[in-house]
Amino acid sequence: MASKYDELTKIIIQNVGGKSNVDSLTHCVTRLRFQLKDSSKANTEVLKNTDGVVTAVESGGQYQVVIGTHVPDVYKVVSKSLGLTEQVGQENEKEPRKKMSLFNRFIDMISGVFTPILSILIAGGVLKGVLALLVAIGILSSTDGTYIILQATGDAIFYFFPIFLGLTAARKFKSNEFVGVAIGASMLYPTLIAAAGGEAISTLFAGTVLESKVFLTFLGIPVILLNYSSTVIPVLISVFLASKIEKFLKKIAPEVVKMFFVPLFTLVITIPLTLIVIGPISTWASNLVGATTLALNDISPILYGMFLGGLWQVFVMFGLHWGLIPIVINNTMTLGYDTIFAATFTASFTQSAVVLAIYFKTKDKKLKSLSLPAFFSGLVGVSEPAIYGITLPRKRPFIISCIATGVAGAVSMMLGIKFFVLGGLGVFGFPSFIDPETSSMQGVIRLAFVTIGAMVISFILAYLLFKDEKIQNTNEMANRSVPEPETSKNQEELASPLKGEVIPLSQVEDEAFSTESLGKGMAIIPTEGKLYAPADAEVISFYHTGHAVGLAFDSGIELLIHVGQNTVKLKNGAFSPKVSQGDRVTKGQLLLEFDIDKIKEAGYSTVTPIIVTNTANFADVKGTAQTSVDYTDILLTVQKA
Template identity: 50%
Template sequence: MMKKYEELAKDIVRHVGGEANVSCLSHCITRLRFKLKDESKADTEYLKAREGVVTVIQSGGQYQVVIGNEVADVYDTVLEVSNIAGSAAKVGDEEDNKDLSPLDRFIDLISGVFQPVLSVLVATGMIKGFTALFMATGLVEQGSGMAQMLNILGDMFFYFLPIFLGLTAARKFRMNEFTGMAIGAALVYPTVSAIMKGETLYTLFDGTIFQSAIHMELLGLPVILMNYASSVIPIIVAVWFGAKVERAVAKAMPTMLKSFLTPFFTILIVVPLTFMAIGPVATWAGQIVGAAAMAIYNVSPVVAGLFIGAFWQVFVMFGLHWGLVPIMINNISVYGFDPLVVTYFGCSFAQIGVVLGIFLRTKDAKLKSISLPAFISGIFGVTEPCIYGITLPRKKYFIISCIGGAIGGALMALLSVNLYMFGGLGIFGYPTFIDPKTGDLAGMYGGMIASAVSFVFGLVVTAVMYRDAAPAEKLTVVKESVDGKAEREIIKAPLAGKIVPLEDVPDEAFAMGLLGKGIAIEPSDGKVVAPADCTVMTMFPTGHAIGLVTDKGAEILIHIGMDTVKLEGKYFTTMVKQGDHVKAGDTLIEFDKEKIVAEGFNTITPVIVTNHDQYMDVVLTDEKDVEEEANLLTVIA
């Protein structure tokens, strides 16, 4: 498996600024999530254009390279071919986050704590969901050995969630991981439940929302015992406090005693304080957050569903959904269900409806070939290939999917669909709407109706509105015929200079033809002109590269120099903008070659056909030097 993704993995590492620029790396369902020391060192535009990378998102203090379904294999390969630390590394303290906004810090914290456990959280949630479904339909008998085993498999992770979050929170706050787990274990220690069932000594805060029965005292002070199974906020706060205590204790300890006395004093201080103060206060805070969320929802469930359904995909793109995930889990912990955040559910179905509509209507072979696997992936809730590969570049259709998501969200609220367990995505999410206590299937049917409406809306509206882009339409009617046997298009030289074979370009991606077929030019001056009548599809903000689609359908990338993105636009002047139609010979970009070279950058300029796989061949000029607008490439259909 490593060989398959080795070049991609090495290229990603190189273009995020190298190993030395990476503090830590983790991954979720579709993205590599880098924590970079300096994001300005990453070549974002290159990575966005790189085959094997869907797109790049910079959000929440993370540099996210979206890969798609193969992300786990690419992640493993990156770790194998580099010295980069994986998700087990301890990152994320105040020093790492000092340049982040408060919102970014919060998002970084929540994603760092939940992301490592997300896959197991989803897996065990799916088991709980299907167990509820099997019992409600009579496939598994209540109280049978099968039912008991399925309940064990589904509940084990949620019951001991504080231990798992103790581990991930300890990594996030740079604390000893096993000390963090020990604090979590204390919260779910079985004897605590037994004590809570015993004699009540007295009651604190009687008559208020904070009313608490006291079953034990410590040094004459009341210990407020609570049920922390499946809880979220108490362990995160306790580990954050514990990390502070651990560092203070470690500073005071002699070196030879640190290894055992530091956890000794940390546990001795933090666990009692957690039971007496941190846990109860954090629990009450969670209840207040849950009550506030429910209050907002109760003002108008349909409006809340419309809002979350419409913008959920946007939240996910920028990582902002991590701010809502704790509310969802907290609601499940406090109330046993979540009616608010779950209204996002129709979004993925609206998205795949749009993609299926495009697949059915497009005549573009390349678009059709990527639409079907993206649609299949989206059925199971993984929609990044749909979003970044298909709908987002065609903005109108992304908006259609958001409207479909809004309709689904409103229906979820209208039909009172609740989420009872954090579980599967896409079609695997339906069983999570079954009330495990009553076996009521109404929520699952409501989720099916809402998602079906979202799907049909996206499909029908797209099928009615979709038209292929103009360059693709022109492709079938404008190509020339050569000797009556093949069609061809001549690509002129966009700049004058010395011809350099692509394999001699000092960049692996270009040299190996990973970005397309073509040739390179060592420029003799500082002007780039249109190589044909074409449309500017991509004008990089830094002016160092431009993407064109000729009127005959060839997709051309002109990349001025190597790593010149680092100049951040200095010495480059763009004469056109994205969307402009230009004639062959029109000036596109001017650049100061001498100053670029003086800064230490190579100005060799690849000119490549990125959609070469749609052609029989790309024939290169055999000249050693070319003048501007001389024949450079011949693209044969």
């Protein structure tokens, strides 16, 4: 498909000496950074006079073609033309990562994997809920063709979850996306699912809690099959394992066979390991959960209800709930009732209550837009959009929901609430608590009060304790008297995002800034390693090293803040971003912390250009006459056209 940057790409490649002269290519927030075999082959003057190129310079051992803030789009086309597509993002792996606890790394991974599919996840949940409602009120029947087709539409993402997650996990772990898809698909392969429903050929650990039936073998090794539909953790572990195997194979594979050798052996190694190792571990963990639950019920029904309710959402996330499903089925068949689903029933409702509180509390427009559909989805029993898209990445809301469900589970057991028949989810699950022998509604009424109580507790706790992430990152700056931006018809004033000495752009060493090719502004030599938002804005770019951030203000002004010169090369953890690209930030919010001493020790200048990148949209941009500024001082005045 043609791109508007195709012609520009041809000119750039030709004038850096052609494809054969390019060793590698990366980009920062404004420029393409080439590592050339012979920089003398580059036609700098031609590039400087090319439409779409701001300037071209050789600096720090790199040949830099300055494009502007839309450089990521140009980079994609140029790298594809150079055949470097697979290298995109690899440089990020070499960058210092902020140290996180194992749990925080797990949450970061879950968030990164689920964010790309969150919208379709919510759409599927809402559709399933609407269909359940239409069946409940008699407009549709579960045997109608209309219902079957729409149910397939809404349920597909949940049934084939491992395939979707295989794709996004591969992106997160920077490995071959189609290998990730193949791993997810193999876990749902119909023949394997059919084999799991057939006759067992042997039994492992018979008579113990780990007793497992074997339905097939791989090279003589017994394989314990598990239904991986709708599961999350097994495929994530498998794709993570595949990413490591893939990187190793790339190092040892001969170039002539690398194209098929690497994916072939990655799959041949990973998929059997998934079925032989991950499957049994999941099965045994599920069995242990089931045994523990039964033992707790014998000791204390209240502890049993608290344990099940509090951890149910965690069990589902890891696929451990499968060890409880056979117990539910067996009890309903033999005893006529069960209590497991009674203890866990409120889980989706507490999730709904939490995201509703977030909807009312948050100022983040994107989070608001996700919260309301997730709320309705949870009411009909589909809690995945709430968990993976909202509560789990923020940890505290997820914990609140678990606590409330645990309390509700304990109360349900105290009230003797029982579950009689497998039925609907969410609000459509209440009929499952009607005693079929006496037609008593007592259980439904009690459960309704418990559910409402759990939702009220969840809502209140979430509303009181939830804070937007951007608010949590603010510090003393939020309490300082930051001047309101001037909002007259003719101009707008922006406070300084940094504290330090002010110099004109003409004194900046980098030609792209000093010539005002990228826009007008000022530069600051910072005396404090903190960068704040000068006004409410959206973070439209935040380069992965943390050295440069782009802000778009409500007034239409777009600001680029580039901390230091050539600091994109820093590998020593000098930058600690406090927000992410796409975030909505408020005036006075801390965006970035940076270590001035580390930047200087690495031999780089700390001079920080602050420029209005869309200067052409305004009559003029003027800088302060002050020689030094604090966070409360006006740095730039933008004259409107």
